[in-house]
Each structure stands twice: as structure tokens, then as C-alpha cells.
Amino acid sequence: MVKSLEDRLMNAAVLLILGLAGAAAVFPLMYVVSVSVTPFSEVLKNGGFILIPRSFTFSAYTQLFTESAIPRAFAVTVFITVVGTLINLVLTALMAYPLSRKGLPGRSFFLLMVVFTMLFSGGIIPTYLIVKALGLVDSVWSMILPNAVWSFNVLIMKSFYESLPEELFESARMDGAREFRILLQLVVPLSIPSMLTVGLFYMVGHWNEFFQAVMYVTDRSLFPLQVIIRELLMMTQQPLENAENMLPTETMQMASVVTASLPIILVYPFIQKHFTKGMLLGSVKG
Amino acid sequence: MERHLAGSSLPLARPRESKTRLLGRRVWSFRAFYLMLLPGVLYYLIFRYLPMYGVVIAFKDFSMLDGILGSPWADPWHKHFTAFFQSPYFSQLMVNTLLISVYKLVFGTVPPILMALLLNECRVKWFKTIVQTLTYMPHFLSWVIIYGILIAFFSQSSGLVNRWIEELGGSSIGFLTSVDYFRSILVGSEIWKDLGWGAIIYLAAMASIDPTLYEAAKVDGAGRLRMIWHITLPGIRSVIILLLILKLGHIMDAGFDQIYILYNIQVYQVADILDTWVFRTGLQQLNFSLGAAVGLFKSLIGLVLVLGSNHLSKKWGEGIW
Numbered sequence: 001m002v003k004s005l006e007d008r009l010m011n012a013a014v015l016l017i018l019g020l021a022g023a024a025a026v027f028p029l030m031y032v033v034s035v036s037v038t039p040f041s042e043v044l045k046n047g048g049f050i051l052i053p054r055s056f057t058f059s060a061y062t063q064l065f066t067e068s069a070i071p072r073a074f075a076v077t078v079f080i081t082v083v084g085t086l087i088n089l090v091l092t093a094l095m096a097y098p099l100s101r102k103g104l105p106g107r108s109f110f111l112l113m114v115v116f117t118m119l120f121s122g123g124i125i126p127t128y129l130i131v132k133a134l135g136l137v138d139s140v141w142s143m144i145l146p147n148a149v150w151s152f153n154v155l156i157m158k159s160f161y162e163s164l165p166e167e168l169f170e171s172a173r174m175d176g177a178r179e180f181r182i183l184l185q186l187v188v189p190l191s192i193p194s195m196l197t198v199g200l201f202y203m204v205g206h207w208n209e210f211f212q213a214v215m216y217v218t219d220r221s222l223f224p225l226q227v228i229i230r231e232l233l234m235m236t237q238q239p240l241e242n243a244e245n246m247l248p249t250e251t252m253q254m255a256s257v258v259t260a261s262l263p264i265i266l267v268y269p270f271i272q273k274h275f276t277k278g279m280l281l282g283s284v285k286g
Numbered sequence: 287m288e289r290h291l292a293g294s295s296l297p298l299a300r301p302r303e304s305k306t307r308l309l310g311r312r313v314w315s316f317r318a319f320y321l322m323l324l325p326g327v328l329y330y331l332i333f334r335y336l337p338m339y340g341v342v343i344a345f346k347d348f349s350m351l352d353g354i355l356g357s358p359w360a361d362p363w364h365k366h367f368t369a370f371f372q373s374p375y376f377s378q379l380m381v382n383t384l385l386i387s388v389y390k391l392v393f394g395t396v397p398p399i400l401m402a403l404l405l406n407e408c409r410v411k412w413f414k415t416i417v418q419t420l421t422y423m424p425h426f427l428s429w430v431i432i433y434g435i436l437i438a439f440f441s442q443s444s445g446l447v448n449r450w451i452e453e454l455g456g457s458s459i460g461f462l463t464s465v466d467y468f469r470s471i472l473v474g475s476e477i478w479k480d481l482g483w484g485a486i487i488y489l490a491a492m493a494s495i496d497p498t499l500y501e502a503a504k505v506d507g508a509g510r511l512r513m514i515w516h517i518t519l520p521g522i523r524s525v526i527i528l529l530l531i532l533k534l535g536h537i538m539d540a541g542f543d544q545i546y547i548l549y550n551i552q553v554y555q556v557a558d559i560l561d562t563w564v565f566r567t568g569l570q571q572l573n574f575s576l577g578a579a580v581g582l583f584k585s586l587i588g589l590v591l592v593l594g595s596n597h598l599s600k601k602w603g604e605g606i607w
Contacts, residue, residue, distance in 0.1 A: 004509070006509045006510060006511070010407065010510045015408070015410065015413060018404050018405065018408055018413065018414070018417045021401060021404070021417060021482075022416065022417040025423060025424055028438070028478075031435075031439075032435055035438060043444075090325075092326075094322045094323070094326055095323060095325075095326030097319075098316075098319035098320070098322050101316075103316070104316050105316060113327070113330055113335075114330065117334040119588075119589055119592050120585055120588070120589045121337065121338070121585055122337025122340055122341045122581075122585070123341060123577075123578060124564055124565055124568060125564065125569065125574050125577040125581055126336075126337040126338070126339075127337040127340075129340050129343070130336050134332075145329075145333065146333050148333070149326055149330070154326075178318065179318035180318060180322070183322070204426050208428035208429075210428065210429070210543060211546075215565075227430075230433065253434060253437065254438060256434070257434030260428070260431055261427055265423065269419060272418075272419055
């Protein structure tokens with residue numbers, strides 16, 4: 001097929017602009033990585049742009065992992081991510097599966113209960129008071145339990161379960177399986193893709209945990225990664241030019257940013273497809 | 287209906303059984319499901335609905351010692367609300383919340399649509415996939431990480447942009463600490479973060495447009511731009527309107543995490559929103575009742591806006607639930 005001039009121009013323009021958009025998404029990260037592995041003296045004298053570092057050093061990283069609160073915070077973050085995601089998944093599946101069974105008496109009541117919290121909440125202060133009354137303040141659980149179920153994810157899971165053919169359940173019941181067994185041995189294995197999607201939404205949420213930590217945690221040894229890194233980043237925002245050696249260098253700050261984003265960036269390409277699918281699933285019928 | 291019931295042994299309705307007994311049997315046959323629901327329901331009751339009850343402290347003079355139940359009622363009951371409405375913060379917070387939200391709405395709507403159009407027009411498949419992968423990624427980065435990136439580019443002492451400005455003979459600008467630039471930083475960083483992610487839903491809408499429309503247009507001699515204008519854009523019009531309406535419903539949430547992480551005392555004047563103020567005043571300065579009152583005020587307006595916008599979107603035949 002012969003392509004018209006307009007077609008060719010259009011194709012070229014599309015490729016060019018998309019290329020720029022892609023670059024705009026990665027370039028800032030590449031720059032941050034470059035700064036983090038360039039010796040600080042080099043950063044200062046270069047007067048700018050270091051996309052490909054001329055000399056390497058990992059001293060910022062070694063300093064970060066030996067002298068700062070980062071290792072401890074890293075451990076806290078890993079803990080709340082792993083344990084939190086497990087709790088999230090179990091609770092969400094247990095909640096979504098009954099809600100997907102159309103004959104369940106009271107189904108619309110429970111659904112309303114879930115959806116209403118997406119519309120209205122008691123607000124920051126009353127929630128804090130409840131969490132405090134439960135004795136969760138200053139414990140890792142305060143970063144896990146108050147957000148143990150996300151309504152949006154319940155709805156995603158529910159619409160997935162609804163798409164499973166009814167005959168499947170009937171034949172399982174015919175074979176004498178009880179409901180818990182059906183959920184565990186039939187439904188869960190079938191729903192691995194959407195469990196993965198929802199699980200990853202939860203995982204990213206926990207890894208990026210910040211809000212609950214600043215609300216409920218004052219004990220520094222329990223601060224997750226994001227809170228510690230924000231502290232590190234805030235330090236040069238105050239005009240304290242002459243205290244150079246006391247403050248973390250820009251190299252170190254950027255190393256901390258890379259440390260916190262690396263796990264997500266590494267996992268991300270493998271799961272991107274699932275995320276997209278899950279997002280669409282949720283948006284089609286909320 | 288029968289085929290949806292859990293127990294396969296459930297008999298067809300016997301005429302002599304009363305309605306309540308029938309319902310009782312039905313409920314009993316679903317007992318395993320209620321057991322499954324239990325943990326989740328407990329979660330919702332404790333962490334979502336108890337705080338809704340706890341909001342009564344907005345009408346009390348709350349003290350930690352007496353607790354939610356024991357604290358005395360405020361006199362008059364609207365004391366904390368009036369205190370807020372009459373304080374100089376009220377107008378500043380409302381203006382900031384609404385302005386930041388509206389800016390995000392106005393400047394944040396078109397870029398993802400353009401992005402989706404470009405991706406849709408891209409004929410080189412592998413290139414499209416790579417660009418999609420790259421542009422979705424920032425969505426998953428935390429605001430702390432994006433704050434770090436912003437510092438690398440915009441900080442006054444060491445940011446790349448300021449070094450360029452200085453090299454060109456200008457004087458450095460405190461983008462992150464200046465009232466003139468802070469809102470632009472907020473809006474810009476949000477657009478950067480969600481450009482690709484926001485395009486997903488428009489792309490899906492474009493994928494569901496009937497391809498015969500394009501073929502017919504091609505036969506009629508329409509070029510690519512004409513097809514975009516007359517087929518693709520009208521095809522996603524309802525999605526665009528739906529998303530706009532939905533965002534309108536959340537106009538009181540200007541983005542707590544982003545603002546709390548990015549702002550500093552120099553820019554409170556333009557950056558402080560209802561949520562961040564409630565957090566500082568309520569939690570950090572222990573004004574629990576005042577904080578709860580402002581939070582309730584915000585939640586109520588939010589509820590009305592969300593319900594109203596859903597009502598609107600139903601009019602367009604696109605109800606959310």
C-alpha cells in the first residue's frame with residue numbers, strides 16, 4: 001500500500017513526540033542515578049549536567065548503609081510490605097468472594113458498607129483516636145492494619161470472581177467440596193492473575209508508605225524508608241550552606257532516592273501488563 | 287435464582303414454610319460465606335465506621351483523658367465550626383484547596399488524552415510498548431522519590447536548572463521555596479507522574495471504537511487528522527466527560543501526600559490545604575475537636591460533590607454504580 005505524505009509526516013511526528021515523552025519519563029531518574037554514583041566533588045565542579053558519569057564511586061551508598069538510619073528503615077519497610085500485603089490479600093479475597101455470589105442474603109448491604117467508605121470518612125483525627133485507643137500507635141501494625149482492606153481492590157476482585165463460570169462451582173459442590181475448600185483450591189488458583197494485580201497494588205502502597213507512618217509513629221526506630229528519606233532530603237532545603245560536612249551531600253540524597261525506588265523499578269517491567277489489566281477491570285465496572 | 291444458591295441440597299420452596307423460615311434456611315445455607323465476610327466486616331467496622339462515630343468529638347470539647355464518650359459537649363454545639371469559619375485560615379485554606387485542585391483539573395486533563403492519541407496512532411508496535419512501559423512507571427514512584435528528583439532539578443543550591451540559569455548569567459531561583467513557583471511545581475510534578483497512567487483508560491476507550499468507522503472514512507478519503515477529529519475524539523467523549531465529572535467530585539482533595547511531602551514553611555501561604563492544616567493543627571498541636579470539625583466539614587462537602595457528580599454522570603448514561 002502506498003502511503004500518503006500526510007501519513008508519513010504523521011508517523012514521524014508521532015514517533016518523535018512519543019520518544020520525547022518516554023525520555024521525559026526516564027531522564028530524571030537517569031540523572032538521579034548518575035548523581036548518586038558520581039563523587040561529590042565532581043558534581044560540584046561539573047556545574048551541571050551529568051547523564052553519563054565520568055568517574056564512579058559507590059561511597060554514597062556505603063555511607064548510606066553504614067552510617068545512616070537507612071538499613072533499619074529498609075528492614076521496617078520490607079516487613080510492612082511483606083506482612084501487610086499478605087494480610088491485605090487474605091482479607092480482600094475473603095471479602096470479595098462472598099460478595100461475588102449473587103444469591104447471598106444481605107449482599108447489597110455488605111456491598112454498600114464497602115462502597116460507602118469510598119465516599120465518606122470520619123477524617124484524620126477520629127481515625128487517629130481509634131488507632132490510638134486500640135494501642136497501635138508506635139507499633140508497626142499501625143502502618144498495616146488501618147489500611148488492611150482497600151475498597152477499590154475488593155471491587156476489582158469481586159468483578160473477577162463474578163466472571164468465573166457458575167458451572168464450575170456447581171460441579172465442585174456436586175463433588176462434595178465445602179465453600180472454604182472451593183475458595184482455596186478452585187477460586188484462588190484460577191484468580192492468580194487478578195490476585196497478582198491487586199497484590200501488587202497493595203505492595204506498592206506499602207513500599208511507598210508515608211502517611212500512616214507520620215501519623216501514628218513517633219519512635220524513630222520504626223520509621224519506614226520514605227520517612228527517613230524525606231528527612232534526608234529536607235536537610236539542604238534549609239539554607240545552611242556552611243555546615244557542609246554535617247549535612248548529607250547531594251550524592252547521598254540521590255543515593256537514598258535510588259535505594260527507595262530501585263525495588264519498584266526492578267519489579268515493575270514484569271508486572272506492568274497485569275497492572276494495566278487490573279486497572280481496566282476495575283474501571284469497567286466499579 | 288435457584289442456581290446461584292450455595293447448597294445444592296437446598297430444596298425448592300415448599301409451599302407450607304413461612305417466609306421467615308425460608309429466609310432463615312437460605313441464610314443458614316450461606317453460613318460459610320458469612321464466616322468469610324467476618325474478618326473484612328470487622329475491619330470496616332473498626333477502622334472505617336468507628337471513626338465516623340468518633341467524629342462526634344467535633345461537637346465536644348475533647349480531652350484525651352475523658353475519651354470520646356466522656357468528654358463534655360461543646361457549648362454552643364457549633365463552637366469549633368464557627369471558630370474555624372471565623373479564623374483567617376478559613377479563606378486561605380479554601381482558596382488553596384480549590385485552586386490547586388482546579389489547576390490540576392484544568393492542566394492535567396489534556397496531556398493524558400494527547401498521550402493516548404499518540405499511542406493510538408503509533409504504528410510501530412515495539413516502540414509503542416516501550417514508551418508505554420516508560421511513561422507508566424512514574425505513577426508507581428512515591429512522592430518522596432519525586433521530591434528527591436525535584437530537588438535534583440530545582441533546588442536553589444544544587445539543582446540542575448538553577449546551575450543552568452547561573453551559567454547563563456541569571457540568579458538562582460528557589461523554585462521549591464517560593465510562593466510564585468510552588469503551585470506550578472505541584473501541578474507539573476503531578477502531570478509528570480500520571481501522564482502515562484492517565485492515558486490507559488482513554489486508550490481502552492479508543493480500542494473499543496468500531497474499526498469499520500475508520501475504514502468507511504478512509505474510503506471517503508479522510509486523512510489521519512480528520513479521522514482523529516471526527517471519529518477518535520467523539521468516540522472517547524463520554525469517557526472524557528465521565529472522568530472530568532469524577533474529578534470534580536474530588537475537588538476538596540487536592541492531594542495530601544504530595545503537598546505534605548513537598549511543602550515547607552515558606553510556602554504554607556499558597557500550599558496549605560484543608561487536609562494538611564487539619565493534620566498540623568489537629569494532630570501536631572493537639573486541637574482534636576477543631577481538627578475533627580474541619581475534617582467533617584471537608585468530608586461532608588466531599589460527599590455531596592461525589593454524589594452530585596455521580597448523579598450528573600448518570601445523566602450522561604455513565605453511572606459509576
